[in-house]
Amino acid sequence: MPDDQSVDYSLLGEQLDALLKDESDPLANAAMFVALVFDALPDTNWLGIYVLRDDELVLGPFQGKPACIRIPMGRGVCGGAAEQMTTFRVSDVHDFDGHIACDPASRSELVVPLISDGRLLGVLDIDSPQLARFSDHDQEGVESLCELFIKSLERKNGAAIEFI
Ligand code: SME
Secondary structure, three states: OOOOOOOOHHHHHHHHHHHHOOOOOHHHHHHHHHHHHHHHOOOOOEEEEEEEEOOEEEEEEEEEOOOOOEEEOOOHHHHHHHHHOOOEEEOOHHHOOOOOOOOOOOOEEEEEEEEEOOEEEEEEEEEEOOOOOOOHHHHHHHHHHHHHHHHHHHHHHOOOOOOO
């Protein structure tokens, strides 16, 4: 397998669109999004959405072991990415000050904020048991999938999205 672990994000985007196009329920679509991406990314042990509720991140649809339910803004990798509204890619979570260890097997992490119309809805969090699992290719690919997911929510629900 090549270094980028060979995920075809363009094909994955087409599959995502096909899966979400006929359904308007945001919870069902979020669950489908998470299941599709987790299944497609090799060497990942956890993938899920934390939804922003009252200035706190709350666990939403996910795949993997049970995880922490609430993450305050600014805490951990998820809270950092949410607060700064930018992707956090961490090669070694042991070197990240304040990392929240939900699954001790996790060694690297990618967190992408979910933003609609300038408003933070939550984050997509992906963990891997491999050091430096996520490449530039993965980051760009996962960010593009998150945009497709958000666009699909917007098409069905308008600008004011209540996620779940
Ligand atoms: N590691 C995350 C917490 C969530 S779990 O990985 C599922 C963090 O530091 O924010």
